[in-house]
Amino acid sequence: MRMSRHVERRTFLKAAGASLAGAGLTAAGCGAGSGSSGGPVTIRYAWWGADDRAKKINRTVALFEKKHPKIKVKTDFQQYGDFWKKFNTQAAGGNPPDVFQNAIGFLRKYDAKRVLLDLDAQAKKGNLDLGDFRAGLEKFGVVDGRLLGVPVGSNSMGLIIDERVFEKAGVTPAPGWTWDDWDDALVKIHDKAGVAGDSGPFGIMYLYDLILRQNGKAFFTEKGLGFTESDLVPYWTESMKRVRTGLYADQKKVEQIKPKSALAAGLAGGEFTWDNFTARYSAEGKSSYAIAPIPTADGKKTGQYLGSLMLSGSARTKHPAEVATFIDFMVHDPEVGRIMGYDRGVLSTNEQYEAFDPTDPVSKKIAAYEKQIAAAGTLETITPHPAGADVVEAAFLRIAADMALGKAPVEESARQFFTEAKTALGS
């Protein structure tokens, strides 16, 4: 058995790097590490999510390894917050996973740090097919002309509602309903169903973005924030009034039941979030849940766009061709679509979308909702968030929650947010 010195050293370095990062990677047999040798190649695939997603992803990986026997895939997953802490540390140490789940808020951040693989080159070599994506998703992972991620599923913001509560209150939301209609609904739900109408949406960046877009602004521009304190203060002032009057849920209770959602816990009749969360809430809660459209300012414009989870490659990977092959398989193979379902949003390619025929009522609702917003023709394009956006989003959520718990008055909270946002976006 001949093993070149070069391979030996590289395998050793790889193993050393991986064990430092706590990944515990073991070299996969003789000759691993050199793509040209024709032997088996190991790539690392990291993603965030919970156990049920883990089961599905493991099945898709097993399928991939069966069809591509020369590529081995090692998976690694954490919860969302822990995922990015670990990823950040690994990336800084020059040892990020070869392929990983990604989201729009991180594209510019890691692109600026030269962590992301430009997949365009691989697409040109024929290792990655960029055709057949559903409308609105073709250019999703493109930033400044570079392809940094490929969407695996699409989702959009919606108002997830407790159907029983809304029925009791006699409220039936319809596309094009306005914020005034929603205000009336909050009062009706509070008075007739005896529960808060919403869990308190004032800290959800993606919802505030829609409200801003309905008014011709946006949460983020390419470089920084697209709104000012004079936008935020009235929004939060009104929100605090609703917390006090019980139209929004008791924030202390909302805090206590985390990480469970206030809607699933029965503390509120509705909650703004991503449409594919309907599945999670249905599993968590006791009632039946549906997706209502986002209220509008003018009866038409929702400000909505498709959000999405993506797969990205590492710029440091030694196997860009295999990474591209893997991503190609994960977004195009019909069987993968059938296994994953709408776990990461509605499937992104037509091949997978048609292969998966949702039979459970929740998936049907999600599919119907996305069909409806696409048909309405109001979908916009998302601005790839500036570097530091993830820290800004976390600060927005935290400061809003602190304010609602009475830590600081509205003006002071808004000022604090803009101070922190400036620091995060400036670095």
Place this chain on the structure above:
Amino acid sequence: MGTPPVTQLEESVRQVADKAPAAGTTPSPVRRRGRKDGLIGYLFMSPWIAGFLLLTAGPMVASLYFAFTDYNLFDSPKWIGLGNFSEMFADPRWRTSVEVTAKYVLIGTPLKLLLALGVALLLAQSRRGQAFYRAAFYAPSLVGASVSVAIVWRALFSDDAVVDRAQTFLGMDVGGWIGDPAWVLYCLVALTVWQFGAPMVIFLAGLKQVPKELYEAAQVDGAGPWRRFWHITLPMISPVMFFNVLLETIHSFQIFGSAYIMSNGSCGPADATLVYTCYLYQQGFENSRMGFASAMAWMLLIAVGLVTAVLFWSQRRWVHYEEASR
């Protein structure tokens, strides 16, 4: 942490022993043997020395440098002088973290030591089942440092959990402690107080050292139990007390795990459990501001150093060593 390597101690002892009889006799073979022993000693110590240099001293020097830079892990550090420190003092969240930590230390440490001393006094008397009681009281501090206990604590004190239900049953409808910014810190305090086992064992050892004759003599002179405690027990165990105060105070400043886990990593609600190290962690690993985090770490070191110095200075007034009275 920080136990002196046995080899080093042994080595110096042997060197002294070697030298003492060597006076006047042939010195050369002894010195040669001493040097050889020394070499072997250092050889045995080398894993520890390497570990110290690589994992403690090296990172500390690096962190001292980063404290004066803007460093996001990816780009090379930018020297900004005292920028991190001036930003720190202007940052309301940093001030919050200092306040929360100070509160935790000032409330938690004395309570923990009082309880440790109280239970040690009870357990010092010989009675049946003593070994069981000692083990039972010590057990929490064995498991206490682990993540699982913080999770259990969270489960106990959250909304509609055991504590909340018991309170409601007693007519105190205040809700769970975890989600209440006014109460959640006391949850952390309760958790640390509950883990009083380690100082208790040290107190017990101290109590056993107090000579019985002193109590007998005092009793003959008509001193009651309170007087005996105040004038014999306390002064006699004051060195042990000093040791416990010092250790527990330093330990309290470094609280992280329980605050982080009980709040699901947010150190909230409303920053109510934002202890110093938690904010340091958030800045370093969530916001990728390693320079700022390093500066915070050095501030903590300085603060703990100052507190330790004050404690050492104060011991002259209240700690009695037997040697001093002789």
